Amino acid sequence: MQWTSGIIEQLPRDLSTIAPEIALVITILALILIDLLMRGEVSFSISFFAIIGVFISLHLLFNAFYNPAPSRTAFWGLLAVDKFTLFLKLIFLLSTFLVILLTLQSNLIYPYRVGEYYTLLLTATMAMCFLVSARNFILFYLALETLSISSYVLATYTKRDVFSTEAGLKYLIYGAAASAVMLFGISYLYGLTGTLDITAWVNVLTPVTSLTVLLALLLVFVGIAFKISAVPFHFWAPDVYQGAPTPITAYLSVASKIAGFGALFRVSLPLFTDLIIPGSKKILLMLGPYHFQFATFFWIISVITMTFGNLVALRQNNLKRLLAYSSIAHAGYILMGMTVLDAAALKAMLFYFLIYMFMNIGAFYCAIVLENKTRIGDITHYKGIVNEYPYLVVGFGVILFSLTGIPPFGGFIGKYLLFAAVVNKALSTPHAMFYFSLAIIGVLNSVISLYYYVRILKIMVLESPAKKIGVPWTPVESLLIAIFVIAIFYLFVLWTQPYVLIENVVKSIIV
């Protein structure tokens, strides 16, 4: 009973470090009760309470950010409470807020069943917050499953729609398989290390056991790769993204994917060599011979993912399916940073998350507006839509060019930082060609992606319209599109502001 000593003193401090999550849990419980107590049309009030909950959580998060906890772990090392975790949580909460705004605009979410919808959405957000801060495999797996199960239900939320049902079923089956494989890997790691610490695998990475450790890590990676939809674990993504209600698609493609990357960072943090202070030379010594193997592994996954995503996206006609393949390709770009495995790459990836959140949720917002106006998801039906909805097409154009990574938009900075990290690494290692080739493949992929992004705009702008749609444009739509466009320009012009924040964040996890 040694651990009980000091528990009374420690408990309030530990609980205060998870204040944002506690706020979310209380919001979830309140939402269920409000939904039960109020009858009839509750759509607006429930969304209102959900937004308030997210804002309280954000407020507590900022509090924690500017008054950092004295210790970097809480609950006897179960949770990491550093700024790095807080930054990822910030992205989750912001994207949840944006997704709630999208939900209010979408026709797909029926007004009388929103209680469950917001409950599940916030549950998934809460699970993500725990997932990226977990330092223990049990908590890690529990958070991952909570996230997954909420996402399965959300994907099949419009249950009378056959595509949505298909999406939920496919997601469930793939997800169950991936998480079983991951659990198997975790059991190996536990057997090898004798502890559930998430980074303990470094200590057993000796020539004798390396094969087993690497195999176990590969199995754990399967579960994570499923979340980030990296090829070859991407098969669920196109169907689920197409079938799920569009706000949920935006949520899965942004928040869930970034949560997957957050989990990947937690497991692979010892690989980022310049985040380890000289004092712990032991880790470097152990990783030494294997470091390049990890880089090669991520090189292969990254190249396959981005090339596959971009090539298949060329042939897509359904807008949501196209954006699904585009988001697979973006996972590939972000994985380039995992090949480099240094602090610069980590910063680049974190910045990419920030801009990717605005770009991708913005793109799905445009998809929602188009869905509401035309009731069709096929881009060949959007001919000449610019005549009726000029703001939409201009805003969508900005978002799509930003997704490509063309200069006056924020996506350029995200890609620039990633490529700069790769090229810098190439200049400073003996494996120059290894990294240069990755950069070249990445640039070529960006060129390919330009084609299918611009093709949407070409159909919308240059082709003559078939007939008038006649659904009026509303000021709320202008406002929401303006939010995304302004965010994208802001991140291009004033990108140093968030970047300074990110530098601060990465500094906080140097071990």
Place this chain on the structure above:
Amino acid sequence: MLYDFANIVVFLVLTGVLVFGTLLVGRLVRTQKPTPEKNTIYECGEPPFGSSWVRYNIRFYNIALVFLIFDVEVVCLFPVILVLQHFKLISRTLMLVAVGEVAFFVVVLVIALIYAWHKGALDWLRAPESPYSVEESHNPE
């Protein structure tokens, strides 16, 4: 290291031999006198009828899920009660904190139960459709 894998190989081979070997021996040794009675599906001695591919009523799953609420509650409360005795010896505050945590856990489960009750998961005979189902079936692509 590699020698350790030999154990696994031997184990795999033995597994195969045991499974397929017994089946093979059974095939060689047993008598085969099939009758129509023997060839029917075993259904606890009853003569089988109908297709076995019937749909189970979805309500069974509902009830099972509601049952889980109580089941998980009990399973999770047992260890806490055992630890509480130790806590009581150490300090009273500690015990009260633990009781508070357990109370919160129970409150969450009670909310889940209220939810299930309110949504009609406990009614075996349920009103067939919600008044909104017409709106719901009218679904844009």
